[in-house]
Amino acid sequence: xxxxxxxxxxxxxxxxxxxxxxxxxxxxxxxxxxxxxxxxxxxxxxxxxxxxxxxxxxxxxxxxxxxxxxxxxxxxxxxxxxxxxxxxxxxxxxxxxxxxxxxxxxxxxxxxxxxxxxxxxxxxxxxxxxxxxxxxxxxxxxxxxxxxxxxxxxxxxxxxxxxxxxxxxxxxxxxxxxxxxxxxxxxxxxxxxxxxxxxxxxxxxxxxxxxxxxxxxxxxxxxxxxxxxxxxxxxxxxxxxx
Numbered sequence: 001x002x003x004x005x006x007x008x009x010x011x012x013x014x015x016x017x018x019x020x021x022x023x024x025x026x027x028x029x030x031x032x033x034x035x036x037x038x039x040x041x042x043x044x045x046x047x048x049x050x051x052x053x054x055x056x057x058x059x060x061x062x063x064x065x066x067x068x069x070x071x072x073x074x075x076x077x078x079x080x081x082x083x084x085x086x087x088x089x090x091x092x093x094x095x096x097x098x099x100x101x102x103x104x105x106x107x108x109x110x111x112x113x114x115x116x117x118x119x120x121x122x123x124x125x126x127x128x129x130x131x132x133x134x135x136x137x138x139x140x141x142x143x144x145x146x147x148x149x150x151x152x153x154x155x156x157x158x159x160x161x162x163x164x165x166x167x168x169x170x171x172x173x174x175x176x177x178x179x180x181x182x183x184x185x186x187x188x189x190x191x192x193x194x195x196x197x198x199x200x201x202x203x204x205x206x207x208x209x210x211x212x213x214x215x216x217x218x219x220x221x222x223x224x225x226x227x228x229x230x231x232x233x234x235x236x237x238x239x240x241x242x
Contacts, residue, residue, distance in 0.1 A: 010102075010126070010147065010180075012038075012072065014203075015203065016198075016203045016204075017038040017039070017182070017184075017203065017204045017205075018036055018037050018038055018205055018206075018207075019037060019038060019039050019040060019041045019073075019075070019184070019204075019205065019206035019207075020032065020037045020039075020040050020041070020206070020207075020208070020209075020212065021040075021041045021042075021046065021186065021206040021207055021208045022040065022042070022046060022050070022208055022209060023042045023046040023047045023049070023050040023052050023062065024049075024050040024209070025050075025062075025065060027208070027209045027212075028040065028065065028066060028069055029069075030209070031209065031212050032066075032069035032070070032071060033069065035070075037071060038071065038072050038073055039071045039072055039073030039074055039075065039101065040066050040071055040073075040074050040075070041075040041106070041150075041184075041186070041206045042062070042074075042075065042076055042077065043077040043106060043130070044077060044079055054079065056092050056093070056096070059076055059093065059096060060096050063076070063096045063097075063098055063101075063103065064098065066101070067098040067100040067101045068100075070100070071101050072101055072102065073101055073102045073103075073104060074098070074101050074102070074103055074104070075103075075104040075105075075106050075128055075148075076093050076096070076103065076104075076105065076106065077105075077106035077107070077108075077130065078090045078093065078105060078106065078107055078116065080116075082112070083112050083115045083116045083119075086107065086112065086113065086116035087116045087119050087120060090105045090107065090116065090120040090125060091120070091123070093105055094120070094123075094125050102126060103125075103126070104125075104126045104127065104128050104147055104148065105117075105120055105125050105126065105127055105128070106127075106128045106129075106130045106150070107120070107127060107128070107129060107130065108129075108130055108131045109129040109130065109131055109132050109133075109137045109140070109141070109149075110131075113129070114129075114140060114144070117129060117144060117146065118144055121144060121145065121146070126147040127144070127146045127147055127148075128146065128147060128148035128149070128150055128184060129141040129144075129146050129148070129149045129150065130150040130186070131150070131152060132149050132150055132151040132152070132170075133151065133152065133155070133156060133166075134166075135166065135169050135170050135173055137149065138151070138170040138173050138174065138181075138183065139173055139177075141181050142173070142174060142177055142179035142181045145180070145181065146181050147181065147182065148181065148182045148183070148184040148204070149170070149174075149181055149182075149183055149184065150183075150184040150185070150186045150206070151166070151167050151170055151183065151184075151185060151186065151187075152186050152187035153167055153185055153186070153187050153188055153193060154187040154188065154189050154193075155187050156187075164193075164196065164197065167183070167185055167197065167202070168197075168200060168202075170183055171183050171201065171202055182203075182204045183202060183204060184204045184205070184206055185197060185202060185204065185205050185206070186205075186206045186207075188205060188206070188207040188211055189210075189211070190211060190214065191211055191214040191215045194207065194211070194215075
C-alpha cells in the first residue's frame with residue numbers, strides 16, 4: 001500500500017467511503033477484513049464503551065492495530081478544556097500517524113473547537129469537525145477546508161428535528177460551494193437510513209457493528225450459498241481438492 005506523504009492530502013478523491021465507527025478490536029477483526037471499509041472512526045465515548053483507555057499510549061497501540069487491517073484512514077478525537085489543551089492533544093495524536101493510513105483529527109464544532117481546529121489545520125493536520133448539527137457549522141467547516149464535517153443524524157431526530165432533511169441541506173451547501181469537504185454522516189441506527197441517503201447522492205458514512213450486521217444480513221443469500229456448496233460437494237469437489 002502506498003504510504004501517505006502529507007497528512008492533509010487526499011489522493012483517493014471522490015467516491016463512496018464507509019467507516020466502521022468502533023473502538024472495539026473484536027469489531028475490527030470481524031469487519032475490516034471484508035475490505036469494504038475505507039477506515040475507522042473513534043471518539044472518547046466509543047473508547048469508554050469498548051473498555052479502552054482514553055490515553056495517548058493506548059491510542060498509539062490502537063492505531064497500529066487498525067492500520068494492520070489495511071484501512072486507508074483512521075480518525076481519532078481530541079479532548080481538553082481549553083483551546084491550548086485541545087491543540088496540544090491534537091498535536092500528540094498527529095504523531096500517532098501510520099505510514100499505512102492517514103490520520104484525521106476529530107474536533108467538536110464548538111467555538112473553542114473551531115479555534116483549535118484552525119491551528120491544527122494550519123500545522124498540516126487533516127481535520128474532521130464533529131458533532132455537527134446545523135448547516136451553518138458545515139459552511140464553517142468548508143470555510144476552514146476541513147477534510148470532513150460529521151453531522152449526527154439520529155441525535156437530530158431524537159431532538160425532534162428533521163434529521164434527513166437537515167443532512168441533505170448540508171450536502172447541498174458543500175455541492176453548491178464546490179467545497180472538497182466531505183459530509184461524513186454519523187449517528188446512524190439502520191441500514192435503511194444509509195441506503196436512503198446514498199440514493200440521494202451522499203457518499204460518506206460511519207456506522208457501528210449493528211448496522212454493519214444489518215447490511216450483511218440476507219437469508220436468501222445465505223440459502224443460495226448453501227445450495228452452491230451442496231451442489232459443488234455433490235459433484236465431487238471435496239475429493240478433487242484433496
